[in-house]
Amino acid sequence: MRGRDYLSSLCDATAPGETGGGKKFVLREVASAKPKKPKSNAFFFYSHDIRFLVKTVSIEEKRQMIAMLPEYTRHLSEQPGSFLSRVLGMYTVRKMVRSNS
DSSP states (O other): HHHHHHHHBTOOOOOTTTOSOOBBBBBEOOOOSSSOTTTOOOOOOEEETOOEEEEEHHHHHHHHHHHHHHHHHOOOOOOOOOOSSOOOOOOOOOOOOOOOO
């Protein structure tokens, strides 16, 4: 997979200057028919083209993933047909606070 394809799925990848230009995250929250509070307090989102599933993770989940990353990547390279989910990235997203000045 090319990085450009991945980013265009997660973002509104219209080129600057075109209608709707610029890059902004365009995600849709996954909702169930019977809304329940998830046990993990995680939220799930689809990319705008529904090719990718994005999951929020706790700091502890992040630490665990980083700890098992070498074994995880080794397994996926040795077993390309594995049914394990492919983790393509881990990001920190912060809300921007605008000043009124």
